[in-house]
Amino acid sequence: MKGPYPEIHGGGSLILAWQVRNKRVLVIGGGDVAAGRIVNVLNADARVTVVSPRSGLNDEVAFRIAQKQVEYVDRKFEPSDLDGVDMVLAAVDDPEASTQIYKLCQEKKIPANIADVPPECDFYFGSVHRDGPLQIMVSTNGNGPKLANIVRRQIASTLPSNIGAAIQKVGVLRRKLRKVAPAQEEGPKRMQWMSKICEQWSLDDLCDLTDDDMDTLLGFYRPGTVPTLGAVRLGQPSGAYDGPFLI
Template structure:
């Protein structure tokens, strides 16, 4: 298995409203926390000392918990609660399990300390508990990597070199950003999202044929116009043509 198959990029939506543990309080930890906050994670930081940036985020109430002490093994189970039962297999039980996973487990563990021996110990302790872990600057001890992320509105594009060249990832990310410099890509994404909502109103069927019809029409319609055209197209005019395809951009205007 190749390295690219063994590891995944940092999944930006994965930590959303989930507990994440950061072991370490230096500059690297502060950088990790910045990315995690953008992913809406509930962050617990454990370290005897804290970088000023971490202290600032703590003062603003952005961190779930900050504990100024050494890491101990029991920290991996810091929020653990009794596992809920799954007997009826109904929506209520599924909801309870979802809440349990949000409240009781660390979705990710990030270690950023200047102690390779202790870092490796923490890594294997995490693996025994089935936790995804990233040891800073040690690619073989990472289940995921942090990529360079281009964000504009709802658009998020991550570039990862699987830990081989973080600087190159940032340069490529900047190149991607330049592709959208002459128009508002966030409006493009917004218009596509609104069009999908209108389409579900036009065709609200839940049967397989209705779903297939919506998917095919949306795919073909999305391909009709350029990114720039989608940024200022009148989606209310577009949806009027359903189930037929709308005309060319020039005719629609």
């Protein structure tokens, strides 16, 4: 018998936007897979240490090291490398060593991803589309990474070319709004007003917003009205404008 609530479909993963800024991430290995992992965590502003013999480095990882984008330890992994680490990404061609690394991480309660060994992963890397602040991840829960990449490309091909820029402008407007109405009790009203802006303005309008436009637009927040961009540029923040509103 079906109830009034969503049905449970087990076997999935909890997909999160994991904030690792300034966290210590250990990458074990220096080949192609390690190179991809390094890009992922550097893009998230993590502090990355790579442990691998220099003979095992590919050109990209060697470049990251030479540019001092990561710290580097020129040797094989040692258990002491886990001290003070927040996350481990292992990408070595040695199943026995990989399993040992995972067991050590479990003992120390460090989340770990062992490349190509789904049972020894606390989390997976999906296929990610990135456009400025926009990130979309497709995961097959370890079943088909190549298929995830195909699905991700199909999704990306349907997105407007300016959506990343529009999202960036919305982020700026939200931060400005918080300064105008910082009180905690304003939270629901802030969310409702921003939702109206996002639903009723076009992406082109959002992309065209200047800082001056935003400052004028914020004048419409108190009365709770949503003007057109044309109304904003007439410079009447009091809400007294007689022209079109999007309400």
